[in-house]
Amino acid sequence: xRAVESGGGLVRPGESLRLSCTVFGFExxxxxxxxxxxxxxxxxxxxxxxxxxxxxxxxxxSAKGRFTISxxxxxxxxxxxxxNLRSDDTGMYYCVTxxxxxxxxxxxxxxxxxx
Numbered sequence: 001x002r003a004v005e006s007g008g009g010l011v012r013p014g015e016s017l018r019l020s021c022t023v024f025g026f027e028x029x030x031x032x033x034x035x036x037x038x039x040x041x042x043x044x045x046x047x048x049x050x051x052x053x054x055x056x057x058x059x060x061x062s063a064k065g066r067f068t069i070s071x072x073x074x075x076x077x078x079x080x081x082x083x084n085l086r087s088d089d090t091g092m093y094y095c096v097t098x099x100x101x102x103x104x105x106x107x108x109x110x111x112x113x114x115x
Contacts, residue, residue: 003106019080021095029073032099037091
């Protein structure tokens, strides 16, 4: 099982990014999916999770109201719309199968928010 994440970049505070993840070797339509963030020197942290049907969500407190996780089981991608980005959103973002924190299965996509 592996994931390919994309969509990261360097943006200014207040701007937006849309991350996308495609998973290979796994039928994602049977699993919760999560986005995680890793900041150097800190533990891996969860950002958002979405259930199988795509109608139940969990968000880390700082992401609530700014980030939206979505999925398309027919086309595979799991996406994370990130609005009103802040400097503390900076980090490497990974998507993983399941709910909560687990070992990344992809290379991640770097998000850097800086003025």
